[in-house]
Amino acid sequence: MxxxxxxxxxxxxxxxxxxxxxxxxxxxxxxxxxxxxxxxxxKPDIATVSSGVTTEAQTAVEAMRLNADAMDAVIKRIKALGIDADDIQTTGINLGARYDYDQQAQRQVFRGYQASNRVSVTLRNVARAGEVLDALVAAGATDVGGPDFSLADDSAQRAQARxxxxxxxxxxxxxxxxxxxxxxxxxxxxxxxxxxTAPPPPFPPTVRMQAAEAKATPVEPGLVTTQAxxxxxxxxxx
CATH class of the missing domain: 3.30.1660 (Dodecin subunit-like)
Structure with a gap:
């Protein structure tokens, strides 16, 4: 233009x-x-995936305890894949009361507490994105997101576009x-x-799935676009 x-x-x-x-x-x-x-x-050389665990219980303490146990299993699985601890970052922890609306009583009814914890994982080998996503679900993650592809250093591409x-x-x-x-x-x-910019991830940011039902996740990195x-x-x- x-x-x-x-x-x-x-x-x-x-x-x-x-x-x-x-x-x-x-x-x-x-x-x-x-x-x-x-x-x-x-071609991108970085892939970022996210993973979260959501748990529910009648008390806040129990919801957080269950969540901590589940998230600990997920993080251990991530590290077992050889991913450096510096490439694992907690992005959010939430706790809140859960209510359902009772149509018959015409009021909100307390159902318990819901806790969630989410981490972001940086992969230095983009070819492992599908493997890591599958491993996260198998380890107990209730939702996963990504992968988002990028370049660790795009200075050469910036200079060329500029x-x-x-x-x-x-x-x-x-x-x-x-x-x-x-x-x-x-x-x-x-x-x-x-x-x-990179192509959108192959499925929406939040997808719930059962590990037993999930097939091997195919991931195509495509190309990253640098625009000046x-x-x-x-x-x-x-």
């Missing part, structure tokens, strides 16, 4: 901070402003300059945003 803005009288002063001083750039010629986006695709977007924008700006009777352009300002979005301003030059 490109956006062109050429003022009739371009006498704007563009300022940018430099240390504690402010540098004023006097613009004498028309300014062209463009937006350019470029993407780079690559350069492609900038080159595209500059080429367009130069065309506008030539068409307007100028010979080239000089850069005045760059605004950038870079994002990384630039908004640039060039002054036309003679």
């Amino acid at each position: 490109t956006r062109l803005a050429i003022p009739l009288i371009a006498l704007t002063a563009l300022a940018s901070p430099a240390a504690a001083a402010e540098i004023q750039i006097a613009v004498q010629n028309p300014v062209v402003e463009l937006s350019a986006s470029e993407t780079v695709t690559s 350069k492609a977007a900038f080159d595209h924008a500059k080429a367009q700006a130069t065309q506008y300059a030539v068409w307007s009777g100028y010979t080239g352009v000089q850069l005045l300002e760059v605004d950038e945003s870079v994002s990384q 979005n630039l908004t640039v301003k060039f002054e036309m030059t003679r």
Whole structure:
């Protein structure tokens, strides 16, 4: 997507901070402003999966005790797969009373307490995502989520997308300059945003299943997209 803005009288002063001083750039010629986006695709090297356990009991203490026992089994299974402890992170622990609405009595009826605990697991080998998800369910997880794929270091992809977007924008700006009777352009300002996206997980974030019913989970990592979005301003030059 490109956006062109050429003022009739371009006498704007563009300022940018430099240390504690402010540098004023006097613009004498028309300014062209463009937006350019470029993407780079690559194979992911990180997969993130999540797993949770939900338990219910008549007392809060018992609900938490049951949950701790169940979650301990899940975490032990994760570690038994050779996953480093630093790649396992608790993302939420919740405890609350559970009520059902009694249609006959027309009121809320207390049914007990519900406790939940959820962890996020980072996998350095994306090929193991399906294996890990299956192991979590077999260990007693009541819900699993993911996998979400990403790059551990996308600096090279960011640089490639950034350069492609900038080159595209500059080429367009130069065309506008030539068409307007100028010979080239000089850069005045760059605004950038870079994002990384991956295909959605193969099933919704929260899926309840019975270990006995679950088949081996196929997982395809696909490609991760790194996108650079630039908004640039060039002054036309003679």
